[in-house]
Amino acid sequence: MKNLLLSQLSQDDFKRVEPFLKLTPFKQHSVLFEAEQEIKHVYFPEGAVVSLVVTLESGETIEAAMVGADGVIGASAALDGRISLSRGIVQLSGDIVVCSIEGLKSAALPSPKLLSLLIRHEQTVYAQAQQSAACFATHHVQARLCRWLLRARDLSGSDTLLFTQEYLADMLGVRRTSVTVVAHTLQSAGLIKYARGRIQILDAEALQDCACECYGTVKRHYDRLLGPAKS
Numbered sequence: 001m002k003n004l005l006l007s008q009l010s011q012d013d014f015k016r017v018e019p020f021l022k023l024t025p026f027k028q029h030s031v032l033f034e035a036e037q038e039i040k041h042v043y044f045p046e047g048a049v050v051s052l053v054v055t056l057e058s059g060e061t062i063e064a065a066m067v068g069a070d071g072v073i074g075a076s077a078a079l080d081g082r083i084s085l086s087r088g089i090v091q092l093s094g095d096i097v098v099c100s101i102e103g104l105k106s107a108a109l110p111s112p113k114l115l116s117l118l119i120r121h122e123q124t125v126y127a128q129a130q131q132s133a134a135c136f137a138t139h140h141v142q143a144r145l146c147r148w149l150l151r152a153r154d155l156s157g158s159d160t161l162l163f164t165q166e167y168l169a170d171m172l173g174v175r176r177t178s179v180t181v182v183a184h185t186l187q188s189a190g191l192i193k194y195a196r197g198r199i200q201i202l203d204a205e206a207l208q209d210c211a212c213e214c215y216g217t218v219k220r221h222y223d224r225l226l227g228p229a230k231s
Contacts, residue, residue: 002046003097004070004226005117013107013114020103026096028162032073032088039077039084042104045069047094049155051171052086052125062136062173064129066091066148068155070222071125075118078104091171092156120225127221131214139212141174142182146211148172149192149201151218159201186210 009017026032026048033039035055043050049068055061064086067073073088078101090096108114135144148171152161165183169176183199186192191207193200201207208215 002069002095003044003072005072005121006044006097008117008226010111010113013111016107016111017099017104017114020100020107022098023095024098026090026093028090028093030090030093032090033084035084035087037084038082039074040101042075042078042099042101043073043088044097044099045071045073045094045155046097047156048090048096049092049094049152050096051089051091052129053089053171054086060173061087061170063148063171064132065125066128066151066155067125069157070155070226071121072118074101075104076122077101078108079115079118079122092152092162094156117226124221124225127225128218131217131221135212135214136173139214141172141178142185143210143212144172144214145179145182146186146191146207147215149199150204150207150211150215153201153204154219159204161199161201162197163199164197 006014023046032043032050045068047069049066050073051063052065052067052073053061053063082101108118135147145168148168149161153159165179166176169179172179183192183194187194189206191203191210193202
């Protein structure tokens, strides 16, 4: 399994949940669930990257957390929290292992280790959302964009990211013109190459130097609660 959480399951736990797992390809911008609606499945990304997004009454959208092969989306539904508090949208296309809620619940309830793993993951997503809130309130657009691109790079395992400037602006909660200015600055500095909705990260180390502290903080949360992601 390419998903970190599934790969950490004991042989017995995996055998219990395996009959309910189905590998499914998802296209970019596919919506897994809407806010304030019942979650019907649990999603373990393998190649896809998923954003948990908050939509305001004005229509503006802001990303609260980003989950990829290091985690799971909708696990709280198997723990009886079936109403989603955010929108789940596929940020980058790829495979996701889809599991029925009842299937995961039936495997988790008799297994303290699996139950603990799911709870710890929910903690990391909550911590990531808290960090995002602090980031939006205090850090400049350039530092936030660098952090966001690095996180997307880590989860996708690729230096090439298919994002439009409009989409980046939506995720960061800023104007598109702000993203245009920052992208131009980063490109002029040789950190990225941007053209027609395709971002090529050229210097990840320099990009990390420009990112805010939130990038490293989120990584530490995941490492401490779930263990380092396998490459």
